[in-house]
Amino acid sequence: QVIFADNYVTGSKENLEKWIGHPRFELIRHDVREPLLIEVDRIYHLVCPASPIFYKYNPVKTIQTNVIGTLSMSGVILLTSTSEVYVDPLIHPQPESYWGNVNPIGVRKIRIARIFNTYGPRMNIDVGRVGSNFIPQALRGDALTIQKPGTQTRSFCYLSDMVEGDDTGPINIGNPGGFAMVELAETVKELITPSIEIKMVENTPDDPRQRKPDISKAKEVLSWEPMVKLREGLPLMEENFRLKSKLYCNESSTKKKMAQPCKL
Numbered sequence: 428q429v430i431f432a433d434n435y436v437t438g439s440k441e442n443l444e445k446w447i448g449h450p451r452f453e454l455i456r457h458d459v460r461e462p463l464l465i466e467v468d469r470i471y472h473l474v475c476p477a478s479p480i481f482y483k484y485n486p487v488k489t490i491q492t493n494v495i496g497t498l499s500m501s502g503v504i505l506l507t508s509t510s511e512v513y514v515d516p517l518i519h520p521q522p523e524s525y526w527g528n529v530n531p532i533g534v535r536k537i538r539i540a541r542i543f544n545t546y547g548p549r550m551n552i553d554v555g556r557v558g559s560n561f562i563p564q565a566l567r568g569d570a571l572t573i574q575k576p577g578t579q580t581r582s583f584c585y586l587s588d589m590v591e592g593d594d595t596g597p598i599n600i601g602n603p604g605g606f607a608m609v610e611l612a613e614t615v616k617e618l619i620t621p622s623i624e625i626k627m628v629e630n631t632p633d634d635p636r637q638r639k640p641d642i643s644k645a646k647e648v649l650s651w652e653p654m655v656k657l658r659e660g661l662p663l664m665e666e667n668f669r670l671k672s673k674l675y676c677n678e679s680s681t682k683k684k685m686a687q688p689c690k691l
Contacts, residue, residue, distance in 0.1 A: 429453070430467065432457040432474075435456065437476050439551075510601065516637065521599070522599070522641040539598070540600045544582055544602075545601075546558035548663060549667060550664070558611075559668075564623070567672075571615060573609060574628055576627075576630075579608055588655050599640035599641060602640070615661060
């Protein structure tokens, strides 16, 4: 049985339509900053704004969600950490033993999945993540906006690969293949709307130049490694984003050559 609690600040009830009504699924509208008195065998702590737009807009609530929300829980927890703890790394790729500029890891009896850049259907649109920015821009026929210089790298792991990782941590869960932002934009352009432009915009302060997980521990402990390639996962996002954005295209359009840009 699964009990799912969400306050829908960044999530959406529509993402759970498949499971609503299932006899072993219960949905509760709840803010994790308040205690929830239920008995469970395992807790997956996935609650925190992950998009730069969300946590920059409301940093206090982000901190409260991480701190107070975690204190409200007890028992066996899987805590989803983030590759942001490595800051702008001096070691590349980054193993779990690398602390960056600080040491955020103490001795804990919890499990930590340190999640690197993840992409897939049902992401929020235009919230500062390159994957969920580029595809809607391409569907609308807009220029793909890249923060300068465009050579900064990220490692994109498809969501079905991401959910397979779980053990005493921290353990890096991500795709060890690195892509520059320009490469990602060129791939989205090729797969979705070849006619669109790519435009450079000013970068945000302290943006990491590179990010790539060392997944040796995940391979050894979990026998895990990602299977979905970026060129396979992006089209799966496109289908969902078309529905989510309510985009209507010419019936004769194809992914390789669109007769006209999609319109809202």
